[in-house]
Amino acid sequence: xxxxxxxxxxxxxxxxxxxxxxxxxxxxxxxxxxxxxxxxxxxxxxxxxxxxxxxxxxxxxxxxxxxxxxxxxxxxxxxxxxxxxxxxxxxxxxxxxxxxxxxxxxxxxxxxxxxxxxxxxxxxxxxxxxxxxxxxxxxxxxxxxxxxxxxxxxxxxxxxxxxxxxxxxxxxxxxxxxxxxxxxxxxxxxxxxxxxxxxxxxxxxxxxxxxxxxxxxxxxxxxxxxxxxxxxxxxxxxxxxxxxxxxxxxxxxxxxxxxxxx
Numbered sequence: 001x002x003x004x005x006x007x008x009x010x011x012x013x014x015x016x017x018x019x020x021x022x023x024x025x026x027x028x029x030x031x032x033x034x035x036x037x038x039x040x041x042x043x044x045x046x047x048x049x050x051x052x053x054x055x056x057x058x059x060x061x062x063x064x065x066x067x068x069x070x071x072x073x074x075x076x077x078x079x080x081x082x083x084x085x086x087x088x089x090x091x092x093x094x095x096x097x098x099x100x101x102x103x104x105x106x107x108x109x110x111x112x113x114x115x116x117x118x119x120x121x122x123x124x125x126x127x128x129x130x131x132x133x134x135x136x137x138x139x140x141x142x143x144x145x146x147x148x149x150x151x152x153x154x155x156x157x158x159x160x161x162x163x164x165x166x167x168x169x170x171x172x173x174x175x176x177x178x179x180x181x182x183x184x185x186x187x188x189x190x191x192x193x194x195x196x197x198x199x200x201x202x203x204x205x206x207x208x209x210x211x212x213x214x215x216x217x218x219x220x221x222x223x224x225x226x227x228x229x230x231x232x233x234x235x236x237x238x239x240x241x242x243x244x245x246x247x248x249x250x251x252x253x254x255x256x257x258x259x260x261x262x
Contacts, residue, residue, distance in 0.1 A: 056101040056110060064101055064110060064128075075112070077132055085132040094120050094140045104150040104157075109135070109197055111148050111157055121146040123159045125195055135199050143190060149228040149236075155197055160226035160238060162190035168224075168241060169217035186210045190226065192238070192251065205251040207238070212261055218242070 055065040062084070067074045073089040073096075092114070099114025108128060115121040120140035127135050143161035150157055162168070168189060171177060177185045187209045195202035207226075211217075222241040229237045234249040242259045 053099050053101060053112075053114075056103055058103065058107050058128075064103075066099070066101065066112060068096060068099075075126070075132065077128070087126075087132050087134070089124070089134075092116065092122070092140065094118065102148055104154045104197075105152070106154060108154060109150065109157070111150075111159075113146055113148055113159065115144070115146070116140060119144050121161055123148065123157070123193075123195070125157055125197065127197075135197060136195050136202065138193060138195070138202065141191070141193075145224040145226075147225045147227050149230060150197075151230050152233055157195040157197055158228040158230075158236065159193040159195065159202070160190070160228045161193065162224055162226060163188065165224035167219075168222075169219055172217055180210070184210055189240070189257070192226075192228070192236075192255070194251070203251075204253075206254045207257060208254050209257050209259060211259055215259065215261055217259070 053066045053068060055063050057063055061079070063076075063078045065076050065078070066089070067076065071091045073091060075087045075089060076083050077085040089112075094116040095118065097115055097117030099112060101110055101112055103110040109125060110128065111123050111125050113121065113123045119142060121143050122138045122140045123146070124137045125135040127133055138159065141161060143163050144165035146159060146161045148157060148159050164170070172187050177187050179185055189207040189209050192205045192207065193202045194205070218241070223239065225239065227239040231237055231246060236247045236249060236251075237244050238247065240257065240259070245257055247255060
């Protein structure tokens, strides 16, 4: 498992400004010692503790990449090895452990999704033309193993985020479940975030599993990624541990799913 070290951002700030705090008077030799200590440990910030982000090759042979080895991050679009556009991205407050790039069908948009290594994931949506710029950003949300999809008309980005990437049934076994007004037990599996590509706020829709009576989950390996896939403008398929579920848009705030018995 890849981990990030958000606490090191505090140390890193000390390197930028080695002077002691004006309200904290200390002898000069101690100040120098602290400065060298901070400088040494700040190098850990950019050691190989993250996964590199695979560049995105567009159909016109331009290359989209993100440099995560320096702060702030830099998004770049290159053509024949020359940088033709770039944009700086602030280092995530929760840390950074890896991410990926994915383009829409016509490649008018792309999404940069990434994770902190501490069960937090997020997305940033960008438009490529006429100039590279950010359309929306979610900020970190609780969850693991996110996946994304654009609608066929490219008006919506779906960010699908399970709450866990393994043993999703554990909460059920531990009886850490909710109970609805009818007395049925339920388990919230994750969320679907729908972001308009024109900008504005995204909507959040909870995937709620409400099993039939005497139901027991299959405790076996499964692919944790929801893999959202538009079958049509108003039809969205998601991959659940027991199989594919096809949802009809617009979605309710809570999307109820009933797994098969056995």
